[in-house]
Amino acid sequence: MLSPQEWSIVALSLKVGGAAVLATLPLAFALAWALARYRFPGRVLLDGLVHLPLVLPPVVTGWLLLLAFGPAGPLGRWLADAFGVTLMFRWTGAALAAAIMALPLMVRAMRLSIEGIDRRLEGAARTLGAGRWHAFRTVSLPLALPGVLAALVLGFARSIGEFGATITFVSNIPGETRTLPLAIYSALQVPGAEAMATRLALLSVALSLAALILSEALVRRTHGERARHGD
Amino acid sequence: MANGRAMAIEIDVEKRLGGRVIAARFAAGPGLTALFGPSGAGKTSILNMVAGLLRPDRGHIRIGDRTLFGEGVDLPPEARRIGYVFQDGRLFPHRRVRANLTYGHALADPGDRWMSLDEATAFLGIGPLLDRWPRSLSGGEAQRVAIGRALLAGPEILLMDEPLSSLDAARRGDIMTVIERIRDELKLPILYVSHDRTEVDRLATAVVPIGE
Numbered sequence: 001m002l003s004p005q006e007w008s009i010v011a012l013s014l015k016v017g018g019a020a021v022l023a024t025l026p027l028a029f030a031l032a033w034a035l036a037r038y039r040f041p042g043r044v045l046l047d048g049l050v051h052l053p054l055v056l057p058p059v060v061t062g063w064l065l066l067l068a069f070g071p072a073g074p075l076g077r078w079l080a081d082a083f084g085v086t087l088m089f090r091w092t093g094a095a096l097a098a099a100i101m102a103l104p105l106m107v108r109a110m111r112l113s114i115e116g117i118d119r120r121l122e123g124a125a126r127t128l129g130a131g132r133w134h135a136f137r138t139v140s141l142p143l144a145l146p147g148v149l150a151a152l153v154l155g156f157a158r159s160i161g162e163f164g165a166t167i168t169f170v171s172n173i174p175g176e177t178r179t180l181p182l183a184i185y186s187a188l189q190v191p192g193a194e195a196m197a198t199r200l201a202l203l204s205v206a207l208s209l210a211a212l213i214l215s216e217a218l219v220r221r222t223h224g225e226r227a228r229h230g231d
Numbered sequence: 232m233a234n235g236r237a238m239a240i241e242i243d244v245e246k247r248l249g250g251r252v253i254a255a256r257f258a259a260g261p262g263l264t265a266l267f268g269p270s271g272a273g274k275t276s277i278l279n280m281v282a283g284l285l286r287p288d289r290g291h292i293r294i295g296d297r298t299l300f301g302e303g304v305d306l307p308p309e310a311r312r313i314g315y316v317f318q319d320g321r322l323f324p325h326r327r328v329r330a331n332l333t334y335g336h337a338l339a340d341p342g343d344r345w346m347s348l349d350e351a352t353a354f355l356g357i358g359p360l361l362d363r364w365p366r367s368l369s370g371g372e373a374q375r376v377a378i379g380r381a382l383l384a385g386p387e388i389l390l391m392d393e394p395l396s397s398l399d400a401a402r403r404g405d406i407m408t409v410i411e412r413i414r415d416e417l418k419l420p421i422l423y424v425s426h427d428r429t430e431v432d433r434l435a436t437a438v439v440p441i442g443e
Binding site: 118120121123124125126127128129130131132134138139142143 | 282283284307308309311313314315317321323324325334335338339380381384
C-alpha cells in the first residue's frame with residue numbers, strides 16, 4: 001500500500017510527534033495544574049503565552065524559534081556550547097516546533113480535567129493520614145488521568161500535523177525533517193506524485209480523526225466522573 | 232477498642248470567614264458531643280478547623296495531652312489522628328470499597344491502628360460491598376463505608392458532619408444504631424454536627440449550641 005519511502009515518512013512523523021508530546025508532558029501538566037489551581041501575579045500573562053501558538057501564524061512561531069535556537073540565537077548558542085547540540089535542520093528541531101504548537105492543546109485538555117476534580121477528596125485523603133504529595137499521587141493524579149491521556153493523544157495529533165513552524169525552523173529535509181505534511185506539500189510540487197500525495201493525505205485524515213475521537217471519549221469520561229460525584 | 236482512658240477534648244477557636252466570625256469554645260469528654268445549631272451557623276467550619284482543613288485565626292485545639300493547634304503548633308491534617316465522616320461520604324470514586332477502606336489503614340502507624348479490616352467490615356456489615364465501586368452504592372452503604380474508612384485509620388476521635396442528611400428515614404435508623412455502637416462499644420469520642428433535634432436527643436451525651 002505504502003512505498004518504503006512513504007513508510008519512512010510515516011515513521012519520522014511518529015518519532016517527531018512522540019518525542020514532542022512526551023517531552024512536553026511534564027511541563028504541560030505543571031502549567032495546567034498552576035493555571036487550574038492557583039491565583040498568582042502574571043497568571044493572565046502566562047495563560048496568554050501558553051495559548052499564543054494557537055493563534056499566532058505558525059510561520060512567526062517558526063521564525064521566533066529560528067531566532068532563539070539558530071546558530072546565532074541565545075538558546076542555540078548555549079545548547080551548542082554546553083551540550084554540543086544543535087536543533088536547526090534536525091528532527092529534534094521539528095519535535096521542538098511540534099511541541100510548542102501542541103502545548104496549548106495539551107494544557108487545555110489537562111486543565112479541564114484538573115478543574116473537574118473534587119478538591120474535597122484531597123481533604124478527605126489528608127484526614128486519613130496522607131501528606132500533600134501522597135494525596136496528589138493517589139487521589140488527584142489518578143482522577144486527572146483521563147485528561148492527561150486526552151492531552152497526549154490530542155498533542156500527538158497536532159504534532160504530526162505541524163507544518164508552518166516546522167518548515168520555517170528546520171526546513172524540509174528528506175529523512176530528517178520531512179514529516180507527513182511537509183511530504184504532502186513536496187509531493188504536490190512535483191508533477192506525477194499526486195498518487196503519493198493522496199495516500200499520505202488520506203493517512204493524515206485517518207490519524208487525526210482517530211486521535212480526535214479518542215481524546216473526545218477520554219475527556220467525556222472525565223466529565224462523566226465529575227457529574228456523578230457532585231460539584 | 233479505641234481508647235481505654237477518657238480523653239478530654241478542648242476547643243477554643245475563632246475564624247473570620249466571608250465577613251462573619253465563627254467562634255466556638257467548649258470542652259468535650261467521652262461519648263458523643265453534638266454541635267447543635269441552625270444551618271449556616273458555621274458548625275462544619277468548626278469541624279474543619281479541628282481536622283486541620285481550615286486554619287483558625289486564633290485559639291487552640293487539644294486532645295488529651297496533644298496540642299493540635301495553638302501555642303505555635305499547627306499540625307497538618309495527616310498528623311492529627313482525627314477521623315472525619317463527611318456529609319456526602321466523599322469516597323474516592325476511583326477506588327473500590329476495599330481500597331477506600333484500607334487507604335488510611337495502610338498509612339497509619341501500626342501501633343496506632345485499633346481495628347482490622349475484618350473487624351471493621353463485620354462491625355459495619357459491609358462485607359458484601361468490598362469489591363463494589365463507590366458509585367454503585369446506596370446512600371446508606373456509602374456512609375457505612377465512609378465510617379469504616381475513618382475508623383480503620385486509627386483515629387483518637389471521630390468527627391461526623393450531618394452523616395444522616397442524605398439518607399431516607401429507614402437508613403437513618405440503621406446508621407444511628409451504628410453511631411451508638413461506635414459511642415458505646417468502641418468508646419470512641421465523637422464530635423457530631425447536626426441541626427436535627429431528634430438526632431441530637433437520641434445520640435448526644437452532651438450538647439454544645441452553635442449560633443443563636
